[in-house]
Amino acid sequence: xxxxxxxxxxxxxxxxxxxxxxxxxxxxxxxxxxxxxxxxxxxxxxxxxxxxxxxxxxxxxxxxxxxxxxxxxxxxxxxxxxxxxxxxxxxxxxxxxxxxxxxxxxxxxxxxxxxxxxxxxxxxxxxxxxxxxxxxxxxxxxxxxxxxxxxxxxxxxxxxxxxxxxxxxxxx
Numbered sequence: 001x002x003x004x005x006x007x008x009x010x011x012x013x014x015x016x017x018x019x020x021x022x023x024x025x026x027x028x029x030x031x032x033x034x035x036x037x038x039x040x041x042x043x044x045x046x047x048x049x050x051x052x053x054x055x056x057x058x059x060x061x062x063x064x065x066x067x068x069x070x071x072x073x074x075x076x077x078x079x080x081x082x083x084x085x086x087x088x089x090x091x092x093x094x095x096x097x098x099x100x101x102x103x104x105x106x107x108x109x110x111x112x113x114x115x116x117x118x119x120x121x122x123x124x125x126x127x128x129x130x131x132x133x134x135x136x137x138x139x140x141x142x143x144x145x146x147x148x149x150x151x152x153x154x155x156x157x158x159x160x161x162x163x164x165x166x167x168x169x170x171x172x
Contacts, residue, residue: 003052004078005043006071017045020165021107024137025049027160027167034102034129035060039120040112044072044087046105051081060101062090092119098126104134110141121145122152125172134170135159142166 025046030036033056038047041061051059059081061072069089076082088095104124108117124134134153138145142158145168149156155171 003045003048003075005045005048005075006078018107019163020137020139021045023160023162023165024105024107024135024167027135028105029103029133029135029159029169030054030057031102031132033057034132035100037062037096037101037104037127039092039104039106040064040109041072041087042068042107044075044085046107047072047085048075048079048081050105051076051084052079055084057084057102059085060088060096061085062088062096064089064091092116093123093127096127099129101127102129102132104128104132106134106136108136108138110138114141114144117141117145118148121148121170124170125152128172131172133172135167136170137165137167139165142168 035058038061041063044061047059047061063069072087076085090096108120146156149170153170158166159169160167
């Protein structure tokens with residue numbers, strides 16, 4: 001499925017789809033219904049992909065970087081999914097509703113440090129509705145990501161490993 005994307009200076013994988021995001025997209029598990037979140041969305045590739053594939057889901061995208069938020073909005077518009085997407089500037093979950101999301105997805109920004117990654121994982125349950133889940137992709141530090149997840153979720157495990165990346169699923 002072709003997706004048109006603009007990137008920008010300072011954004012991860014600005015030149016195209018990175019292997020980690022590709023692995024996540026290829027192994028994404030969708031909830032049966034509801035609202036989902038692309039956390040630390042960058043240019044919005046994960047959220048836009050979801051909005052194109054699952055027209056029945058409402059998709060939120062968030063990023064702490066104002067430039068990334070503007071690019072994600074532009075990319076949603078040029079891919080004709082801006083009617084099903086909401087893009088929010090937010091430091092992790094600070095500006096996002098609680099108990100709303102059926103699923104949360106991310107290729108987390110490891111350059112932000114493990115304190116931010118830990119917040120992304122451990123604050124997730126406060127923002128998941130019902131039996132919601134999260135799927136994150138990691139290369140470096142996936143073992144630590146699973147360890148953190150096991151403290152904050154009932155389950156945290158690898159669902160796919162390829163190209164040196166792992167897709168980790170967190171379940172309440």
